[in-house]
Amino acid sequence: EKGNYRHFMQKEIFEQPTVVAQTLRSYLRPVEQQVALPQIDFDISAIDRVTIVACGTSYYAGLVAKYWFERFARVPVDIDYASEFRYRDPVLQPGGLALFISQSGETADTLAALRHCKANGQTIAVVVNVPTSSMAREADLLLPTHAGPEIGVASTKAFTCQLAVLAALAAHFAVKKGQMSREEEAAIVHHLMEVPASLNEALSHDAEIAAMAHLIAPARDVLYLGRGPDYPLALEGALKLKEISYIHAEGYASGEMKHGPIALIDEAVPVIVLAPSGPLFEKTVSNMEEVRARGGKIVLISDAEGLAEAGEGCMATIEMPKVHPLIAPLVYAVPVQLLAYHTACVKGTDVDQPRNLAKSVTVE
Numbered sequence: 145e146k147g148n149y150r151h152f153m154q155k156e157i158f159e160q161p162t163v164v165a166q167t168l169r170s171y172l173r174p175v176e177q178q179v180a181l182p183q184i185d186f187d188i189s190a191i192d193r194v195t196i197v198a199c200g201t202s203y204y205a206g207l208v209a210k211y212w213f214e215r216f217a218r219v220p221v222d223i224d225y226a227s228e229f230r231y232r233d234p235v236l237q238p239g240g241l242a243l244f245i246s247q248s249g250e251t252a253d254t255l256a257a258l259r260h261c262k263a264n265g266q267t268i269a270v271v272v273n274v275p276t277s278s279m280a281r282e283a284d285l286l287l288p289t290h291a292g293p294e295i296g297v298a299s300t301k302a303f304t305c306q307l308a309v310l311a312a313l314a315a316h317f318a319v320k321k322g323q324m325s326r327e328e329e330a331a332i333v334h335h336l337m338e339v340p341a342s343l344n345e346a347l348s349h350d351a352e353i354a355a356m357a358h359l360i361a362p363a364r365d366v367l368y369l370g371r372g373p374d375y376p377l378a379l380e381g382a383l384k385l386k387e388i389s390y391i392h393a394e395g396y397a398s399g400e401m402k403h404g405p406i407a408l409i410d411e412a413v414p415v416i417v418l419a420p421s422g423p424l425f426e427k428t429v430s431n432m433e434e435v436r437a438r439g440g441k442i443v444l445i446s447d448a449e450g451l452a453e454a455g456e457g458c459m460a461t462i463e464m465p466k467v468h469p470l471i472a473p474l475v476y477a478v479p480v481q482l483l484a485y486h487t488a489c490v491k492g493t494d495v496d497q498p499r500n501l502a503k504s505v506t507v508e
């Protein structure tokens with residue numbers, strides 16, 4: 145039931161503080177300040193390579209996880225779209241962990257990739273929202289997200305719950321591999337516990353974002369830029385906008401813009417920049433200057449510090465709470481979801497059932 149909401153997607157966006165908290169409860173021990181994973185009957189510390197495979201939004205969650213696994217656990221990560229992975233004859237060495245991410249647990253390409261990895265001696269971990277799904281049944285390590293049923297075709301709450309589980313998994317892995325101290329683990333648990341409150345704060349900008357959607361709706365093309373762990377969010381923002389508003393959008397790594405897409409920039413192409421303040425911020429500011437010099441219209445999504453430094457001269461800004469860079473991808477998911485949602489509403493499209501799309505892609 146939609147309750148007081150106009151669409152399931154809107155309801156699901158607003159459920160995120162609750163369902164992410166629900167998901168985190170089963171992966172964190174706040175009192176002990178530890179990450180707690182389900183019983184694992186293999187030696188996780190022996191794993192020296194991770195292969196992540198998924199499709200669509202779940203793939204973007206995997207891209208964020210690659211940053212976390214490499215940063216925390218210092219383990220190399222290979223990631224691919226399931227439809228590519230299956231047919232490229234990937235090199236799978238014994239002792240690897242293959243990690244599949246899926247809301248439905250039934251996506252045909254992801255499931256086929258899982259079976260391929262299983263047949264090739266990989267340990268199978270699955271982050272899945274439907275606990276009775278095929279992927280859940282075939283996993284060695286089942287890591288459920290507790291997002292509840294997701295009805296809107298555009299994935300929202302499943303994504304942030306996937307990120308919550310993946311952050312906990314990366315931290316656990318790092319501890320087991322001796323790459324993370326007890327203090328660092330405690331700090332990560334603390335930052336993750338703050339996520340639901342930060343999601344609420346991000347959601348409080350809903351009305352502002354709804355107004356901003358009128359600036360985006362007339363565009364034919366929109367560019368999303370992000371760096372580091374926020375680069376996948378740029379991809380996710382572009383996918384959300386395409387799916388439900390039918391506006392052509394592309395996500396780019398901020399630093400890649402001058403290698404091609406900058407040719408597209410003019411006053412008709414809004415550029416959405418996802419840039420929390422921090423070590424990567426200055427670099428992104430110079431990318432913004434490049435956009436501005438070509439008449440590009442910028443929407444800057446950042447925290448108070450970032451907006452104070454670079455907000456002037458932007459077409460619009462959205463202020464996010466100041467969060468640890470680790471959890472920024474979870475929080476910055478909210479404004480990109482809301483911007484896509486409200487833009488689709490302005491355009492009058494069928495938000496929950498966009499044309500040509502199915503909730504679960506069970507054909508290859």
Ligand code: M6R
Nearest residue numbers: 200201202246247248251298299
């Ligand atoms: O159920 P899955 O997570 O395996 O689905 C993967 C994609 O089909 C899905 O994320 C799709 O890209 C969504 N419509 C994105 O909003």
